[in-house]
Amino acid sequence: MKHLLSIADLSRDEINEILDTAVSMHEVQHRDVKKLPTLRGRTIINFFFEDSTRTRSSFELAGKWLSADTINLTGKGTSVSKGESLRDTVKTIDAMGVDMMIIRHMASGAPAQIAQWTNCSIVNAGDGTHEHPSQALLDAYTMRQRLGDLEGRHVALVGDLTHSRVFRSNVLCLTTLGAKVTLVAPATLMPAGIGAWAQADGIELSHDLDAVLPTVDAVMMLRVQRERMSGGFFPTAREYAVTYGLTKARLGLLPDHAVICHPGPMNRGLEISGDAADAAQSLVLDQVSAGVAIRMSILYHLLSGERSGDQSGEGSAS
Amino acid sequence: MSADDRPTNTSPLLITGADLAGAGAGDLLVVDGRIAAAGADAADQAPEGAQRYHGEGLIALPGLVDLHTHLREPGREDAETIETGSAAAAAGGFTAVLAMANTSPVTDTAENAERIWDLGQRAGYVDVHPVGAVTKALASEELAELGLMARSRARVRVFSDDGKCVHDARVMRRALEYIKSFGGVISQHSQDPTLAGSSACCHEGELSGRLGLPGWPGVAEESIVARDVMLARHTGSRVHVAHVSTAGSVEVLRWAKAQGIDVTAEVTPHHLLLTTDLLSGYDPVFKVNPPLRPQEDVEALREALADGTIDIVATDHAPHVRQDKEHAFVDAAFGMLGLETALSVVSTVMVAQGRMTWADVARTMSTDPARIAQLTDQGQGLTVGAPANITLIDPDRKVVVDAATSQSLSRNNPWHGRELTGGVHLTMLRGRVTAREGLVWGASA
Ligand SMILES: [Zn+2]
Numbered sequence: 001m002k003h004l005l006s007i008a009d010l011s012r013d014e015i016n017e018i019l020d021t022a023v024s025m026h027e028v029q030h031r032d033v034k035k036l037p038t039l040r041g042r043t044i045i046n047f048f049f050e051d052s053t054r055t056r057s058s059f060e061l062a063g064k065w066l067s068a069d070t071i072n073l074t075g076k077g078t079s080v081s082k083g084e085s086l087r088d089t090v091k092t093i094d095a096m097g098v099d100m101m102i103i104r105h106m107a108s109g110a111p112a113q114i115a116q117w118t119n120c121s122i123v124n125a126g127d128g129t130h131e132h133p134s135q136a137l138l139d140a141y142t143m144r145q146r147l148g149d150l151e152g153r154h155v156a157l158v159g160d161l162t163h164s165r166v167f168r169s170n171v172l173c174l175t176t177l178g179a180k181v182t183l184v185a186p187a188t189l190m191p192a193g194i195g196a197w198a199q200a201d202g203i204e205l206s207h208d209l210d211a212v213l214p215t216v217d218a219v220m221m222l223r224v225q226r227e228r229m230s231g232g233f234f235p236t237a238r239e240y241a242v243t244y245g246l247t248k249a250r251l252g253l254l255p256d257h258a259v260i261c262h263p264g265p266m267n268r269g270l271e272i273s274g275d276a277a278d279a280a281q282s283l284v285l286d287q288v289s290a291g292v293a294i295r296m297s298i299l300y301h302l303l304s305g306e307r308s309g310d311q312s313g314e315g316s317a318s
Numbered sequence: 319m320s321a322d323d324r325p326t327n328t329s330p331l332l333i334t335g336a337d338l339a340g341a342g343a344g345d346l347l348v349v350d351g352r353i354a355a356a357g358a359d360a361a362d363q364a365p366e367g368a369q370r371y372h373g374e375g376l377i378a379l380p381g382l383v384d385l386h387t388h389l390r391e392p393g394r395e396d397a398e399t400i401e402t403g404s405a406a407a408a409a410g411g412f413t414a415v416l417a418m419a420n421t422s423p424v425t426d427t428a429e430n431a432e433r434i435w436d437l438g439q440r441a442g443y444v445d446v447h448p449v450g451a452v453t454k455a456l457a458s459e460e461l462a463e464l465g466l467m468a469r470s471r472a473r474v475r476v477f478s479d480d481g482k483c484v485h486d487a488r489v490m491r492r493a494l495e496y497i498k499s500f501g502g503v504i505s506q507h508s509q510d511p512t513l514a515g516s517s518a519c520c521h522e523g524e525l526s527g528r529l530g531l532p533g534w535p536g537v538a539e540e541s542i543v544a545r546d547v548m549l550a551r552h553t554g555s556r557v558h559v560a561h562v563s564t565a566g567s568v569e570v571l572r573w574a575k576a577q578g579i580d581v582t583a584e585v586t587p588h589h590l591l592l593t594t595d596l597l598s599g600y601d602p603v604f605k606v607n608p609p610l611r612p613q614e615d616v617e618a619l620r621e622a623l624a625d626g627t628i629d630i631v632a633t634d635h636a637p638h639v640r641q642d643k644e645h646a647f648v649d650a651a652f653g654m655l656g657l658e659t660a661l662s663v664v665s666t667v668m669v670a671q672g673r674m675t676w677a678d679v680a681r682t683m684s685t686d687p688a689r690i691a692q693l694t695d696q697g698q699g700l701t702v703g704a705p706a707n708i709t710l711i712d713p714d715r716k717v718v719v720d721a722a723t724s725q726s727l728s729r730n731n732p733w734h735g736r737e738l739t740g741g742v743h744l745t746m747l748r749g750r751v752t753a754r755e756g757l758v759w760g761a762s763a
């Protein structure tokens with residue numbers, strides 16, 4: 001595994017390996033001295049063309065705690081007008097001899113394109129409305145910590161699916177892990193071709209949150225971008241909150257063991273009520289805490305050389 | 319080098335034994351730039367000392383005419399010039415191209431149109447006919463100087479804001495009414511900008527949903543085609559639909575033609591063969607406008623071209639320099655090269671698959687494009703007295719496309735590495751050889 005561009009690149013075993021390693025990484029996080037020598041001498045660039053304090057600092061800490069040299073770079077929105085192509089920009093960085101680039105970009109597919117243009121390992125830290133694989137892995141990790149194996153578990157993803165990279169990675173991750181997934185959103189916020197997509201991947205679709213909630217083990221509320229509200233995707237914020245928000249009243253529809261996730265930042269009172277965000281079954285802060293551990297695990301799996309020799313599976317039929 | 323400096327082929331030439339556009343083997347005698355005799359007994363009329371060219375096993379077509387080419391000059395001479403673009407056209411078997419108006423400055427005045435015409439004449443590979451803009455600066459607001467362009471030396475008859483849609487219905491109506499007096503036609507880039515937003519870059523469907531790319535729904539094309547067909551009926555004027563890409567548009571066209579509405583349409587080689595799933599790796603070489611569509615649409619387009627619902631093939635040759643394509647997919651430039659590969663693609667998809675004959679190729683790539691553009695010197699077939707615009711095709715040759723060998727200044731070639739069946743052997747403009755086996759006359763030292 002050289003790159004992490006999409007959850008689709010990972011097998012179920014590979015996902016589980018990353019989640020398992022994250023468990024031990026998570027322990028490091030609670031030590032006084034949070035430093036492992038694993039990636040000493042390796043250089044990682046956090047190349048963020050789009051702002052994201054949360055994801056960037058999470059990757060940065062993960063690199064530092066594994067003793068890698070990490071550098072942060074921010075790209076301008078787009079360099080199209082300046083004559084320099086994206087390829088030229090990343091080739092320049094590549095030429096300095098870095099081992100890994102962690103890319104956040106406002107354009108879908110940019111990390112995949114960059115992987116074609118450079119020699120280093122590429123991690124997709126969120127690209128446009130495409131994917132956010134490390135987020136999906138930390139979400140799966142967090143749910144697994146609480147619910148155990150996700151095989152056969154029912155997860156609802158609710159909200160602005162069209163514009164959500166978190167959703168795209170999560171749906172791949174959860175179905176790969178054997179969970180049953182239901183998507184809940186108004187038709188205007190479901191991605192193009194979702195019907196064929198759902199059919200191919202065995203996903204359920206619904207416009208009725210009240211009917212779905214009593215059947216779930218986990219519900220993930222997705223952020224509604226403020227700018228969508230006036231874009232004709234739905235009539236008013238009030239209508240959205242009433243129809244698709246996780247209101248206080250709806251908390252009562254959830255089974256006792258069910259958990260609530262939100263990738264943040266939350267619009268309290270819109271897709272999620274304050275009561276739901278702060279409820280006992282809310283995993284919102286656990287998700288953030290798991291973020292560093294998951295990213296340490298990702299860096300470890302991509303950069304620590306060949307799979308460590310202590311695995312016995314070599315040569316066995318697969 | 320100007321055309322006058324070049325040796326002209328004045329000595330009579332006899333092409334022997336070629337299949338004359340699907341009508342069976344025969345000879346073609348070319349004298350003084352015109353076809354002096356054609357058919358079985360043409361050889362008998364050949365004067366003493368006529369040059370002979372062995373055409374056995376080849377198909378002779380009337381010189382190909384491309385109704386939709388982007389030559390980038392003026393404004394982006396780093397991507398293509400009229401000289402290099404028309405050289406690529408000659409290498410691809412063309413003897414005339416219509417150069418789209420979205421240059422910088424836009425071709426929206428008689429002066430700009432004449433300049434392009436003159437540069438084409440000077441290059442001398444093919445006739446370069448400027449397409450005039452419908453509206454000033456392609457802004458869809460005020461009409462460009464349609465009449466002055468028509469009366470100019472360039473004799474403009476085709477008008478298009480291509481790259482943009484004349485989306486304002488009232489402006490489109492006025493333009494259609496206005497061009498009637500000189501027999502013009504409006505070639506419409508059908509794309510409702512409110513349905514396919516400015517960042518739309520991928521067919522809207524399951525793949526765009528999965529890739530997270532802004533979708534370009536088929537209905538954004540179909541609704542404009544439907545509107546324009548009704549405007550053509552209302553005004554009694556001529557509409558030509560550029561680069562049709564969906565099965566729905568084909569349905570509208572089929573209906574319109576059955577009503578006797580004066581509408582014609584083109585399909586590009588890439589929409590006849592390439593499908594949207596090529597975008598799964600976000601490679602901008604496959605980014606084109608309108609976007610590549612799913613297989614069902616491709617099948618409908620092939621069928622429509624074969625049955626005449628779509629009249630012609632046009633390349634939408636759109637050269638871009640490397641750095642304009644090497645951006646993130648949504649930021650990269652739209653368009654792909656097409657002049658040098660068009661015949662091979664049509665040969666592969668339509669002829670080799672038995673969907674069309676070589677006579678159909680002559681119709682869809684020469685006669686009808688010339689008729690739609692009202693060219694008097696092109697697309698007249700291989701008949702006695704016609705200008706000797708002749709393209710010889712080797713129908714069985716396997717062509718592995720190599721982007722590096724292009725005559726174009728640009729390399730955004732979606733066909734690179736593909737094997738196609740059938741290639742252009744020789745191109746002749748008014749009796750003068752302009753290209754042979756992909757090498758243009760005078761291109762080297
Ligand atoms: Zn075009």
